[in-house]
Amino acid sequence: MTEQDDRQTSIPPYLFITDSGLKTSWELQGQPWRTETEIDQKRQQFLAERRRIIPDIPKGIYPFRAPDLDEKNPCIKLNRADIEWLLATHENSRGPINWEDKSQRKRQGLDLRGANLSGEDLHDLPLACTKGGLADPHWDDVTDDTQWNIAKKEKESMAGVCMQEANLLGAQLQGANLSGANLTRAGFVGAQLQEAALKRANLTGAFLTGAKLQGADLWEAQLQGADLRGAQSDGVNLEKATLSDEQYGTVLLADIRWGDVNLAVVDWTSVKKLGDEQLARRTKSDDSYRDAVRANHQLAVALRNQGLNEEADRFDYRAQVLQRKVYWNQITWSPGQLVQSLGKWLFSAILAAFTGYGYKPQRCFSWYIIFLLFFTLLHMMVGARVGHPQTFPNALAVSIQSLHGRIFSFQSSDPQTWLNTAEAFVGLFIEAIVVAVIIHRILGK
Numbered sequence: 001m002t003e004q005d006d007r008q009t010s011i012p013p014y015l016f017i018t019d020s021g022l023k024t025s026w027e028l029q030g031q032p033w034r035t036e037t038e039i040d041q042k043r044q045q046f047l048a049e050r051r052r053i054i055p056d057i058p059k060g061i062y063p064f065r066a067p068d069l070d071e072k073n074p075c076i077k078l079n080r081a082d083i084e085w086l087l088a089t090h091e092n093s094r095g096p097i098n099w100e101d102k103s104q105r106k107r108q109g110l111d112l113r114g115a116n117l118s119g120e121d122l123h124d125l126p127l128a129c130t131k132g133g134l135a136d137p138h139w140d141d142v143t144d145d146t147q148w149n150i151a152k153k154e155k156e157s158m159a160g161v162c163m164q165e166a167n168l169l170g171a172q173l174q175g176a177n178l179s180g181a182n183l184t185r186a187g188f189v190g191a192q193l194q195e196a197a198l199k200r201a202n203l204t205g206a207f208l209t210g211a212k213l214q215g216a217d218l219w220e221a222q223l224q225g226a227d228l229r230g231a232q233s234d235g236v237n238l239e240k241a242t243l244s245d246e247q248y249g250t251v252l253l254a255d256i257r258w259g260d261v262n263l264a265v266v267d268w269t270s271v272k273k274l275g276d277e278q279l280a281r282r283t284k285s286d287d288s289y290r291d292a293v294r295a296n297h298q299l300a301v302a303l304r305n306q307g308l309n310e311e312a313d314r315f316d317y318r319a320q321v322l323q324r325k326v327y328w329n330q331i332t333w334s335p336g337q338l339v340q341s342l343g344k345w346l347f348s349a350i351l352a353a354f355t356g357y358g359y360k361p362q363r364c365f366s367w368y369i370i371f372l373l374f375f376t377l378l379h380m381m382v383g384a385r386v387g388h389p390q391t392f393p394n395a396l397a398v399s400i401q402s403l404h405g406r407i408f409s410f411q412s413s414d415p416q417t418w419l420n421t422a423e424a425f426v427g428l429f430i431e432a433i434v435v436a437v438i439i440h441r442i443l444g445k
Helices: 003-009 020-028 041-051 080-088 136-141 152-159 275-283 286-305 309-329 335-358 362-385 392-405 415-444
Strands: none
Touching (some): 041 080, 275 286, 335 362, 335 415, 392 415
């Protein structure tokens, strides 16, 4: 397996180091989310000084971005112990925001803009309303400042917190502003991101399995290769979001709860195959193929419910292709099961070859023309051999009549009659396939 493949198939191994005595101590102090020892006085003083810094958007100065301290690496590296202390002492030790208490949702969360939290273990931390990027009013007011010669997106990247490969499993990020943040391969499994702002955030390869995304704003977010399986996405804004590219593949969507997400704002033409299918074809796992079938069907239903029938047909077709692979994997060579298991795969293969499961009707027409011309030539050859040569138009007329006229005879020794009978069977087969496809499409919908 290549390094690129590994990005979508395994979550980075996070190290959980806990001490039972320390954990009990924090719980007694009403801070059960803390797992680390208190940082020393020198570090506390440094963080307190940084927290008092007034942000300067044009200059790209934020509490934890200090170009004056290190021009080459201006983003200050923070670890979990630092974040725990900042949360505990937030707003004169009032502590983190409790999202469940609606009266606290107007409070200002931690300002972590510019911080470097790459690879840090931040699981289960109460980070509601955290500032990790430019808020919308600031973004709208920022122009391509000639004084500072910094473009809008460069300014946003300066403000965006870096959480690349961070472990945010179960973290409480409701209402957080992570616009423009670097969240590449971050683990959000089970995280709470309700009403979070993730505009233009880089979520490439992020693990959002089971995350609560209700009301999250993913405008222009990069979701290539992200794992959204089982996520709750009611009210999510996916406008201009990027779901696929050649480097990271496509987002995984099995069992996602679409709710009232507007899927019409997504450019589905760029999504050739879902990440679920890409994963299945790499792992060759039967369960992965089943998941991919389900993901395509679920997306097709959601798209069709919003009137996006053309897009829905594409993913329905992909589901049928993958289902054929599932049938193949189910083939057993025991006498009792062989006919049944092989029959399912064979029927599916025939539907694919002749009509593309009804989504590519031009295939059926092409096969019809091929058979018609094939039997026309046979009629001309047989006629010439038995002394009744036929012109091409006459042979074509005989072929059409045989194909649709049901000329069956098993007693004549005349080669022409046997040819007519064979062609009648082919015509019956083609018509049966067409009927099967129509029924398949009706029942499938």
